[in-house]
Amino acid sequence: MNRPLTRLSCAVHAVVAAVLTLGLFARPAVPVRAAAPEKVVIMVGGITKFVYLPARLAEQLGYFKEEGLDVELQSQPAGVDAETELLAGAVQGVVGFYDHTITLQAKGKEVQAIVVFGHVPGEVVMVAPKAADSIRSMADVKGRTLGVTGLGSSTSFLTQYLAQRAGVPSTQYTLLPVGADNSFIAALKQGRIDAGMTTEPTVSQLLKTGGARVLVDMRNVDGTRAALGGTYPAASLYMQSTWLDKHPQEAAKLARAFVKTLQYLHTHSAExxxxxxxxxxxxxxxxxxVSALKASLPIYTVDGKMPADGPPTVLNVLSGFNxxxxxxxxxxxxxxxxxxxxDVKP
Incomplete structure (x- = not known):
């Protein structure tokens, strides 16, 4: 009578032992987590400039996060410094002027603009009050000191072209790198430059205080065509071609975030x-x-696309002196x- 019970008891104990053993040694299931997005560092050539406003606005509107992107924005006072960071591999993208992609190709570097923010430069040549009577056009800059954000920057390219187009070779004036924003204003006020190229909101600040007057205005299409001979795509997001080949999904997400930002700029008030x-x-x-922003809204593209007549105009400008x-x-x-x-759908 006891033998069957004993056998049953042994069987039960064996099962319990097996369960306990499995419980002790089996690893608990670990929930699968989605891989964190790769960080994309973008250097902006002067992050407070209105020409580059889409960079910070996209971040503020949360469009990078909506795309599942981990984007870090950094700033350099001049586009040429941002370009250096890109080539060194310290950043993955630059928000700067499109013309850098042309000069870099001439140096054997393959870089592409993937979103165009502005179809005009948004740049303005401002003249100090003390020089206002003697500098009435770019033909009058002979012997003068002209302010640019940095040597080799887009402002230096454009300044040299405007002077050359007016018949003044680069040997007959001096370019002085003075940065942007308050440092540009200080250079004018201190008399270190007679005139210089800058953007909004610095332009409106100088006009309000009487710190300078406008000499050449490229904040709209008509003014740009008069100064440069055509549409001039400027502010853009550009990246090395090798990075784009390896990260097409991230590039597509960046494009969507920025195009949504450009559409926001065209469907909302400056306020x-x-x-x-x-x-x-x-x-x-x-x-x-707000007033300066209103003046800047016409510079932005609606869809981030390169205007068809833009690249030849930029190449013509650079070929004139660079x-x-x-x-x-x-x-x-x-x-x-x-x-x-x-690929971005409206």
């Missing part, structure tokens, strides 16, 4: 846009900031791509 910007961008004079471009064959089709913005 609504300003409400999203950090307080340190706006400063103490919000009315001035030694690294003169006499070189430039394949403009390799300096930009609409591939990523074309």
């Amino acid at each position: 609504e846009i300003a409400a999203h910007m950090p307080k340190d961008y706006i400063g103490n004079d919000k009315a001035l900031y 030694p690294s471009v003169q006499g070189r064959h430039i394949d403009l089709s390799r300096t930009f791509t609409n591939q990523f913005v074309n």
Whole structure:
């Protein structure tokens, strides 16, 4: 009678032992987590400039996060410094002027603009009050000191072209790198430069205080065509072609985030846009900031696409004086791509 029970008891104990053993040694299931997005560092050639506003606005509107991107924005006072960071591999992208992609190709570097923010430069040549009577056009800059953000920057390219077009070679004036924003204003006030090229909101600040007057205005299409002979795509997001080949999904997400930002700029008022910007961008004079922003809205593209007549105009400007471009064959089709913005659905 006891033998069957004993056998049953042994069997039960064996099962319990097996369960306990499995419980002790089996690893608990670990929930699978999605891989964290790769960080994309973007250097902006002067992050408070209105020409580069889409960079910070996209961040403020949360469009990078909506795309699942981990984007870090950094700033350098001049586009040429941002370009150096890109080539060194310290950053993955640059928000700067499109013309850098042409000069870099001439140096054997393959870089492409994938989103065009502005179809005009948004740059303005401002003249100091003490020189206002003697400098009435770019033909009058002979013997003068002209301020640019940095030597080799887009402002230096454009300044040299405007002077050359007016008959003044680069040997007959001096370019002085003075940065942007307050440092540019200080250079004018201190008399270190007679005139210089800058953007909004610095332009409106100088006009309000009487610190300078406008000599050449490239904040709209008509003014740009009069100064440069055509549409001039400027502010853009450009990246090394090798990075784009390896990260097409990230590039597509960046394009979507920026195109949504450009569409926001064209469907909202300057007041609504300003409400999203950090307080340190706006400063103490919000009315001035909003006014300057209104003046800047026409510079932005609607869809991030490269204007068809833009690249030839930029190449013509650079070929006029830039030694690294003169006499070189430039394949403009390799300096930009609409591939990523074309895939963005309205």
